[in-house]
Amino acid sequence: MTDHPPSPYAGPPRVFSGVQPSGALHLGNYLGALVKFVALQDQMECLFCVVDLHAITAWQDPAALAAQTREIAAAYVAAGVDPKKAIIFPQSAVREHADLAWILNCVARLGWLDRMTQFKEKSGKHKERASVGLYTYPVLQAADILLYKATHVPVGEDQKQHLELTRDIAAKFNHDFGAPGFFPLTEPLIEGPGARVMSLRDGLAKMSKSDPSDQSRINLTDDADAIAGKIRRAKTDPAPLPETVEGLKDRPEADNLVGLFAALSGQTKARVLETRGGQGFGAFKPALADLMVETLAPVTQNMRRLMADPAEIDRILADGSERARAIAAPILAETRKIVGYWPGS
Ligand code: AQP
16 A cells, blocks of 8 residues: 655544444454553543444344444443543444545545455455445445544554555545645554454464354353363464474464463563473463453453443443544534535535
8 A cells, every 4th residue: 555655634643443243242352452442541532433334234133233232332341441531432323424434435446445355355255245335344444533533543453454545545535635634644553462363263364253163262251161162172283382483483373372372461472482382282271261261251240240231331322422423523524615515514
């Protein structure tokens, strides 16, 4: 994607990120996104959205969608996001997302979207049967971010290409409409050992909600026995752990488990291998499972408690929607004016 000159954007720093209510959250979502959300809420103004417009790019049962949205919001709070500090809201409650997405659909180029690897992966062999929404998903994502002039977006590594596209769209809008610095060139916040959590069944595939095998992922709702069982059955190779990170090359499953240990214990992979190098998986896996249970148990418990009080989650989401709208509305109004829409519309 294009290298852009430094942006003349002069607005305040602001964080936006989102998770789709398309199924139960897993450890990849937790380490790739939620943990970063918690860390950022004390550093900048943060908006954490439950992106239900994105979720319907693939079929969602209408009778279940609102409950799934509540569950993701509960997961944010259970993981440590404070709704008094950060703004937590459902995307569909702020109509401005769809309005800006249309404008940005007219800025983004077909050739840019044709390069998006996530569409290719998700649409598979039958791309002509995928929804048009799935194809333009990254443009809606750009609208989500730019609607708040967000300067930073914490995401997993799988979203890197979409974030580059967001920068391209912002730069082209600013250039085409003669509005330098109107939209920021958003920085992705990806780094860290949890940025790419892989499937427990295949070290080359990312851990994903839509993987048909539940054994491939640790769900945030899994209890201690389920976690221990999944880690015990996780695919590995017969060799013991290497002493150095270089020794993990061509051992994707071992690399993933060491990466998980590092992310959960707040260490680097090198540090983990300094103490665990030479250990077999028979000893390493139970230690990893214990660490995982210890980290996730409080989150799971909090989530259960919150899910038992849907009125409280709804209150958080209503408050968040109002605060999000208050930021979005003037930015959209200005964008519409720049585009030349009918005055007063
Ligand atoms: N395996 C992963 N490792 C690290 N981060 C991950 N994320 C997702 N999978 C991993 C990050 O979680 C955030 C929310 O993702 P999402 O649910 O909005 O979309 P997704 O990337 O499509 O998630 P899934 O679980 O893989 O869902 P499906 O199976 O529906 O595609 C994002 O920040 C993402 O980077």
